[in-house]
Amino acid sequence: MTRTIYILNGPNLNLLGKREPEIYGHETLDDVAAACAAIGAEAGLEVRLLQSNWEGQIVDWIHEAREKAAGIIINPAALTHTSVAVLDALNTFEGPVIEVHISQVHKREPFRHHSYVSKRADAVMAGFGVQGYALAMRHMGAILG
Ligand code: DQA
Numbered sequence: 231m232t233r234t235i236y237i238l239n240g241p242n243l244n245l246l247g248k249r250e251p252e253i254y255g256h257e258t259l260d261d262v263a264a265a266c267a268a269i270g271a272e273a274g275l276e277v278r279l280l281q282s283n284w285e286g287q288i289v290d291w292i293h294e295a296r297e298k299a300a301g302i303i304i305n306p307a308a309l310t311h312t313s314v315a316v317l318d319a320l321n322t323f324e325g326p327v328i329e330v331h332i333s334q335v336h337k338r339e340p341f342r343h344h345s346y347v348s349k350r351a352d353a354v355m356a357g358f359g360v361q362g363y364a365l366a367m368r369h370m371g372a373i374l375g
Contacts, residue, residue: 233274235370236299237266237363238291239281240307246360254332257360266367273371275300285309285316292319300374301326303366310345317346326373328366331356
């Protein structure tokens with residue numbers, strides 16, 4: 231059985247650390263990858279962190295995860311609020327799915343309050359900053375044993 235966790239990131243998250251740091255902080259996606267890899271190592275889980283600005287690429291990675299991942303942690307970014315395609319792809323995945331938002335989306339604009347992905351996610355993190363990814367990884371370790 232695979233012990234890999236896919237950590238998928240949607241549009242604009244390549245600019246994490248530079249983009250609106252007052253909302254998203256100063257840490258980069260590389261920092262997130264390093265922190266999650268360290269937590270994964272403790273639990274015997276490998277991490278594959280990916281980011282794309284393209285919806286279809288995220289869908290393709292979710293399909294790939296069907297064969298190659300034990301769980302998915304996903305920050306769909308703006309696709310959270312728009313993408314039935316990402317939801318449908320996640321519905322084809324059988325393992326645990328954790329949705330992560332760096333910011334507390336429910337405190338922000340009303341268009342950020344609805345998530346298509348939450349219809350599938352087994353757990354949702356919002357407002358923990360980039361630490362949300364680390365907390366999600368710890369949870370993956372706990373549930374995957
Ligand atoms: C986000 C919240 C989304 O509303 C936004 O479009 C993002 C990032 C977050 O991590 O807080 O790009 O998913």
